[in-house]
Amino acid sequence: MDLLTELTILVLAAFVGFEVISKVPNTLHTPLMSATNAIHGIVLLGGLLLIGAAGGFLNELILVIAIAFGTINIVGGFLVTDRMLEMFRKRD
């Protein structure tokens, strides 16, 4: 993909990101932060893309740690958000 296409996608995604957050009640600030926090765990994909071609112990070690970190970010992030939001369930 050429640089300009990537920049186009980036700019458009940024606008979507700005627009998708509207007037969020204070109550939801923390869960929302926590959910977006989980989404940037997507950097895990970077580790997946690189590790196949990685040569040498150090490179592999760095990437395994990166993949583990990314996984913690994703799994932990979504779970913790769910636990926070569980508290808001409708009670009968």
Next chain:
Amino acid sequence: MYLATFLQDPDFIQVLYIAAFICFIYGLRLLNHPRTARRGNVVAAVGMAFAVIATLLIEEVGDYGLIALGIVVGTAVGIPAARNVKMTAMPQMVALFNGVGGGAVALISWAEFREAGGDLPTETIIPILFAAIIGSISFWGSNIAFGKLQELIPGRPIQLPGQQFVNGALLLVAVGCAVAIATGSESEALFILILVTAAVLGNMFVLPIGGADMPVVISLLNAFTGLSAAAAGMALDNVALIVGGTLVGASGSILTNLMAEAMNRSIANIVAGGFGGVAVAAADAEGKSVRSTDPSDVAIQLAYASRVVVTPGYGMAVAQAQHTVRDLASELEKRGVEVSYAIHPVAGRMPGHMNVLLAEADVPYEQLKEMDEINPELPQTDVALVIGANDTVNPEAGMPIIEVDKTGSVIVLKRSMNPGFAGIDNPLFYADNTALLFGDAKESVAKVLKEVEDL
């Protein structure tokens, strides 16, 4: 055979990525509203699953053994951490998860630099350098935020002389090294120097910030990590990383701004460090006396009031007093007392912290009132029961507060006379209409409840 070719078709992978983006955007949208928020989180998580599966299908992706190792270790750490963390420690956990994300970005950019032996085209090396700097700042900054919230490091702002100057110099060094690499140097030492300076900068950036501002800082670092992930995506030519990272970068910045607004602080103000007039007020505290009270007196005041406003803070969270508080409120309501809860936007360690705890204790939504809603009602309130809150009711905190000092009588449940998280002495405690009930919040409330029942 045919299936494998189909699954590994780059177009199919792009389609899965598009499905992931739809999930992310729709999920974030749902997260804006209390009723749909939980579903939104699940939708976003499904999107993440699409993105990861699609990437694993890419033909060049290999070494599944190592990938599995990383994912298994990450899951084994992440699940118990998220499951077992106490509600009160949730903020630290978010900081930690944000930190590992930033760490992953920094490591990935380092690995890519090493792979290429430093010889990369400009359009790849620039995003890599950006990701390395921001990722490293985010990792270390988040760790400091964790340390402060976990009280491993003092929550008070820690300021060094010439801090701004030092930070500027560190940033210059990092950017200088980055420019050297971008313009042709292939030295890995320079790259490591960038990671290290950015790490020091991350520490220096968060240390001077007061504990009460920490949620905003975590949100800011969260947006940073998103941006750095997007940069890593540009370096790796991966559209999912670009979109996912940018979405977080953008929505995270908006959210940071909303949080700062809720505290009536600007982001610049928070980042500049310090919190209000730290320690200045402490000096004139000497010589003033507080009035302490006992549970039976509190019980009488509460039981014969017509309106009581409960103002909870971090102390209630620590003592896990929410259920006892709810019991006390029901007992009072039985006696015809009107009880409501005043929720400060930053009560506890995070916005929404109190709502979560009180919801857990089955307190009805209608009784939870936000600051702007409750403040005009306070002059008509007989008793304000402050449970483990300090900065959010401190007239000198330098932010909008729950104005409990306007009520007829203020009862403050406190462990000790130590200043709050922000480290500012609270004149409310010395006011004539304030009485203090010392002790653990849960025990105190339980004693008061017992007295009310015996009346």
